[in-house]
Amino acid sequence: xxxxxxxxxxxxxxxxxxxxxxxxxxxxxxxxxxxxxxxxxxxxxxxxxxxxxxxxxxxxxxxxxxxxxxxxxxxxxxxxxxxxxxxxxxxxxxxxxxxxxxxxxxxxxxxxxxxxxxxxxxxxxxxxxxxxxxxxxxxx
Ligand SMILES: [Zn+2]
Numbered sequence: 001x002x003x004x005x006x007x008x009x010x011x012x013x014x015x016x017x018x019x020x021x022x023x024x025x026x027x028x029x030x031x032x033x034x035x036x037x038x039x040x041x042x043x044x045x046x047x048x049x050x051x052x053x054x055x056x057x058x059x060x061x062x063x064x065x066x067x068x069x070x071x072x073x074x075x076x077x078x079x080x081x082x083x084x085x086x087x088x089x090x091x092x093x094x095x096x097x098x099x100x101x102x103x104x105x106x107x108x109x110x111x112x113x114x115x116x117x118x119x120x121x122x123x124x125x126x127x128x129x130x131x132x133x134x135x136x137x138x139x140x
Contacts, residue, residue, distance in 0.1 A: 003039060006128055007047035010064075014133060015056035023135035029064040030132035034125040035084070036071050036103045058135070071103075071125020073110070077117035084125075088113045 048064040087110035
């Protein structure tokens with residue numbers, strides 16, 4: 001499953017950082033997920049907790065948190081920046097789902113709320129990153 005593969009990749013990266021920083025244990029891990037990343041937040045959170053115990057003793061007992069990061073849109077015509085939900089245009093549930101699968105389709109369904117141009121850039125809102133990580137060293 002997609003979420004489990006991603007969870008494994010994130011935790012492998014976290015374990016590597018922990019090793020490099022000589023951490024005995026990771027106490028906090030915040031994972032940021034772009035809203036355009038096709039992923040179930042609930043399933044991903046569960047995957048992070050289930051995968052972690054098997055992967056590295058440094059991650060034992062860790063309860064990673066997942067935050068969703070909104071995509072930012074910037075109009076190429078007038079320079080206005082706006083969020084997906086602020087865009088002008090008719091957005092039914094079907095359209096929004098299509099946009100989440102194929103972000104490039106946003107241009108067919110959305111327009112700048114200021115000038116109505118469908119010509120905008122999509123910044124952020126994609127990918128999975130480690131937003132924050134804390135841990136303790138052995139002698140702490
Ligand atoms: Zn505009």
